[in-house]
Amino acid sequence: MSRTVLNCGYVPLIDSAPLIIARELGFAAEEGLDLNLVRQPSWSALRDMLALGHLDAAQMLSPMPVAMSLGLGGLPAKIDSLMGLSVNGTVFGVSQKLAGDLGPVPFGDPHALLRALAGRGRGPLRVGVPFPFSMHRLLLSYWTQSAPDLAVEVVTVPPPRMADAVADGHVGAFWVGEPWGSAIVGRGVGSILMAGRHVWGFAPEKVLAARHDWIADNPDPTRHLMRAVYQSARWLDIEKNKPLAVEILGRSEHLNLSQEVIEPALTGLLTLTQGGTPQRIDQFLMFHNHAASFPWRSQAAWIAARLGADAAGIERAKQCFRSDLYRANLGPIGADLPGASEKVEGAIAEKTAVASSRGQMILAPDAFFNGRMFDFSASSDQ
Amino acid sequence: MRKDLRILVVEADTAKAKNIIDALLEAGWSDVHAIAQVSGLEQSILKHAPDIVLIDMANPDRDTLEHIGVVSDTKSRAVAMFVDQTDQDLTQAALAAGVSAYVVDGLQMNRIKSVIETAIARFQMMRQMQSELEAAKQALEDRKTIDRAKGILMRRRDMSEDAAYKLLRKAAMDQGRKVIDVAQALVTASDLLT
Structure with a gap:
């Protein structure tokens, strides 16, 4: 039987791993798919290719489908998130020069870091992010808005160029996904001061996206694709598989990078400053564990709220996170399904068992740095 | 039709940039500038105040352009050309040729159409030469x-x-x-x- 060819866009990053592994280790083939991974030079190019039908599916930054559902950005189109591809995995850091000005700041302490940055004086802080509709930018603005005297200027810098932008002083700080944070440290031009998870403990980072109409017209390929990616993500979160994952991702046809810059994100052992000892960061990047691939509608709501949506907009955003399809397509192959598709975001302080279809679901801490909680079912946040 | 649109070409490769500029000049536009990279694009936009920005779709700097247009509070609100899907054929042709155009200041589609068409033709030619x-x-x-x-x-x-x-x-x-x-x-x- 011939396999169904699916063209799937991606931007070469560590968190494209579920797609790359699905192809390379045969999870896609087992589902009867020929998963053709099409590398994209930018998020805007990927979005246009997906929206205009040149791609069937794509890896996207989690805020992209939400932004599109709200009519924000270059191309309004109905794009749904089928499932999460990754949770967390980003880092915030500053140039070597600014690190010197700040003096010692304890790692992973958003409050102390904010005080240090606000106290440094001298004009706005220019921060490089990969794309306007990225979790990086949303977390940055969420975090810095609690320091009104810190002026922040956000600039978009394609991640492969971030190290140059930091080196030549175009930006003083950066918020990027791996491997680009480790690449900046490796070049000795900047230091990592915290991970994205220090601002939000469980932030949806990349999602598997497709056009709403395409999903409706192609239920079988959709189901197969979701199952292949689900198996791939599960494989990726098994400790003993990590060395092989690092090797495959580094290959020239994928990330084309040395294993030293790929390893930190997958093992959660990051070197924060050149020559420093690697430090373990819990929950640095997750693909599968703790329901990482479940498209929580409350997460879509948080993103929409941060993008300035009203109640109707938040409702639309929730609908584009397809927890209904996740249940229908992955339940039969044994995925543990949570009792509800929304949760109070920020309410989990430590690992907590919750009601689920197989009774094995343990959710990981998802606290915000300021201890706030968001309950969108009550359509108000406290 | 008046050929008074101000066009900015973002292209790091000087030979390619010259090629596109020549094509636009030949087609009758006189106000054409090129910059090599977008770091500092905001300043370039302020300085040149272009009506249209042309950029190769394969250029990662597109995301920076997008940001300047979408998020910044500048008056010159850049909009991706692909927004205007009223002309499906043109959009598809641009996509196939690999040209992205950002329209600053919301021009009418009929005014930018010939600029885009010239650019598409030149991009296609370059693409073909490149692949050969x-x-x-x-x-x-x-x-x-x-x-x-x-x-x-x-x-x-x-x-x-x-x-x-x-x-x-x-x-x-x-x-x-x-x-x-x-x-x-x-x-x-x-x-x-x-």
């Missing part, structure tokens, strides 16, 4: 590899050039691979063993 060049380079590389593989077989198995090639071809057919892949494997293995 790459194909030629690749063919040359492949030939060198196959020649090396043949040489290895001729030396080690004491066979004629013709027989060496036939053996490569047979191995490729038996394994369902391309001759170049088999040749490459042989060359790599031989390099490792000597």
